[in-house]
Amino acid sequence: MTCAIRDGAEQKIWARLDQLKAMRTKQGLSLKVGVLGCMAERLRDKLLDQGKLVDVVCGPDAYRSLPYLLALADENHQVANVMLSADETYADIMPLRLDPSQISAHLSIMRGCNNMCAFCIVPFTRGTERSRPIQSIVDEVRKLCEQGIREVTLLGQNVNSYRDTTAINALGLGSDLAPGFSTIYKRKDGGLRFAELIDRVAAVDPELRIRFTSPHPKDFPDDLLHVIRAHPNICNQLHLPAQSGSTTMLQRMRRGYSRDAFLSLVERARALIPNVALSTDIIAGFCGETEAEHQDTVSLMRDVAFDQAFMFAYSMREKTFAHRHMEDNVPAGVKSRRLAEIIATHYDAAKSKHQRMLVGTWQLVLVDGKARRNTKDGREQYAGRAESNLKVHFTLPDGVMGESLVGKYVAVEVHTASGASLSGEFRGVSSIREFHAASEPRGMTPTASAVAPAPVGALPTAERVVGATASSASG
Numbered sequence: 001m002t003c004a005i006r007d008g009a010e011q012k013i014w015a016r017l018d019q020l021k022a023m024r025t026k027q028g029l030s031l032k033v034g035v036l037g038c039m040a041e042r043l044r045d046k047l048l049d050q051g052k053l054v055d056v057v058c059g060p061d062a063y064r065s066l067p068y069l070l071a072l073a074d075e076n077h078q079v080a081n082v083m084l085s086a087d088e089t090y091a092d093i094m095p096l097r098l099d100p101s102q103i104s105a106h107l108s109i110m111r112g113c114n115n116m117c118a119f120c121i122v123p124f125t126r127g128t129e130r131s132r133p134i135q136s137i138v139d140e141v142r143k144l145c146e147q148g149i150r151e152v153t154l155l156g157q158n159v160n161s162y163r164d165t166t167a168i169n170a171l172g173l174g175s176d177l178a179p180g181f182s183t184i185y186k187r188k189d190g191g192l193r194f195a196e197l198i199d200r201v202a203a204v205d206p207e208l209r210i211r212f213t214s215p216h217p218k219d220f221p222d223d224l225l226h227v228i229r230a231h232p233n234i235c236n237q238l239h240l241p242a243q244s245g246s247t248t249m250l251q252r253m254r255r256g257y258s259r260d261a262f263l264s265l266v267e268r269a270r271a272l273i274p275n276v277a278l279s280t281d282i283i284a285g286f287c288g289e290t291e292a293e294h295q296d297t298v299s300l301m302r303d304v305a306f307d308q309a310f311m312f313a314y315s316m317r318e319k320t321f322a323h324r325h326m327e328d329n330v331p332a333g334v335k336s337r338r339l340a341e342i343i344a345t346h347y348d349a350a351k352s353k354h355q356r357m358l359v360g361t362w363q364l365v366l367v368d369g370k371a372r373r374n375t376k377d378g379r380e381q382y383a384g385r386a387e388s389n390l391k392v393h394f395t396l397p398d399g400v401m402g403e404s405l406v407g408k409y410v411a412v413e414v415h416t417a418s419g420a421s422l423s424g425e426f427r428g429v430s431s432i433r434e435f436h437a438a439s440e441p442r443g444m445t446p447t448a449s450a451v452a453p454a455p456v457g458a459l460p461t462a463e464r465v466v467g468a469t470a471s472s473a474s475g
């Protein structure tokens with residue numbers, strides 16, 4: 001499975017293909033090598049030419065032909081299908097989940113992109129936007145709940161640009177763009193939009209956590225923010241990919257918004273969703289980036305203080321607007337220096353925000369397992385994710401069996417915070433509804449009833465200890 005978004009991702013695949021070649025030629029292993037996904041789509045001919053290294057090449061819209069391609073490929077025949085489709089969403093294919101202990105799942109709801117940002121290859125490798133019909137999504141979410149999944153992440157290249165053209169937008173929710181944002185393509189009207197989809201998905205099970213990625217900042221109208229606010233099981237965490245903090249750079253990137261429009265979206269999100277956590281994507285060193293434009297990005301990181309950020313050095317991609325019309329003229333050394341400054345500013349701002357706002361609070365954590373590391377004084381730790389998506393490590397009181405907590409929501413009191421994670425102490429088993437009912441406004445430290453001792457009698461033995469601990473700790 002391959003990604004073509006940055007050159008670095010493709011270099012990893014070439015290195016992996018060399019390893020596989022060595023396994024085939026030097027160790028004599030009988031292997032069929034297939035390259036799937038966006039890089040297959042982009043580099044079909046190069047992949048097929050490269051010393052007969054690859055047997056099967058299959059683009060992101062052609063996976064239905066995989067059994068056929070695998071049957072055809074042999075020592076003398078390489079096969080490929082990289083056709084892009086205007087309507088493939090794989091809506092009728094339910095993924096096979098082989099690990100019964102899995103607690104979270106990803107679910108693709110839309111594919112493709114209409115935006116054509118100057119730096120980005122996605123519209124060329126993934127084609128135009130198309131969305132899965134709402135009913136197939138709701139059905140899959142219901143099945144996942146039945147299988148014991150506790151957290152679902154809705155996926156798409158611009159997940160909140162979702163538009164089911166087979167359904168009517170009954171509530172009329174989510175049709176507008178966020179104020180101050182525009183598109184460079186002509187938008188279509190109609191269809192059921194993301195605000196209504198996520199409203200329906202959240203209603204499937206109030207104890208199922210919902211996340212979504214990667215959204216585009218233009219598709220956050222206020223009514224979507226209200227829907228997120230209204231459902232305690234939709235995490236109060238938004239990914240708002242800014243790409244740059246400079247209005248002139250955003251224009252060259254063809255992003256359709258200014259620094260001010262982005263900042264007012266941040267303000268509205270923070271006003272409408274109390275204690276919302278924000279993350280972003282940033283590109284350092286795009287074509288023609290001046291030092292002043294770079295400093296605008298550094299100041300954006302400082303001013304917004306995102307909770308998480310994914311920061312990249314720009315790499316030129318074929319076919320893009322930048323490839324056709326611009327010059328990749330920021331020297332590699334300057335790009336990496338600027339990237340390092342952005343990263344340092346982000347972690348600094350995130351650390352002080354987390355220390356100021358989160359230390360001393362209780363966070364609702366979905367436990368995913370034993371932490372890789374013990375505390376410095378050798379105590380065993382468990383780990384999970386807070387609603388903000390920050391990793392949380394926590395210790396347990398004597399007698400509480402960590403394994404019994406995996407897949408459960410627990411309250412953790414935060415003692416320390418860094419730019420990327422939190423750590424603290426287990427306070428009790430909870431649930432999304434209990435925790436939120438006791439912690440208005442959303443995200444604030446709940447009162448003791450969030451780890452209600454009430455269910456103790458009904459819980460299995462290991463958890464009775466947990467419940468008892470919770471009640472004594474909170475009482």
Ligand code: SAH
Nearest residue numbers: 119120157214216241281282312313314315
């Ligand atoms: N659709 C989302 C982003 C999806 S692509 C949006 O528009 O906001 C994921 C991220 O990869 C982008 O946000 C961008 O930061 C990064 N990216 C895309 N093309 C890139 C390139 N050519 N060089 C470096 N980073 C890139």
Ligand code: SF4
Nearest residue numbers: 113115116117120122
């Ligand atoms: Fe790429 Fe996102 Fe822009 Fe689409 S909106 S072209 S996926 S960066």
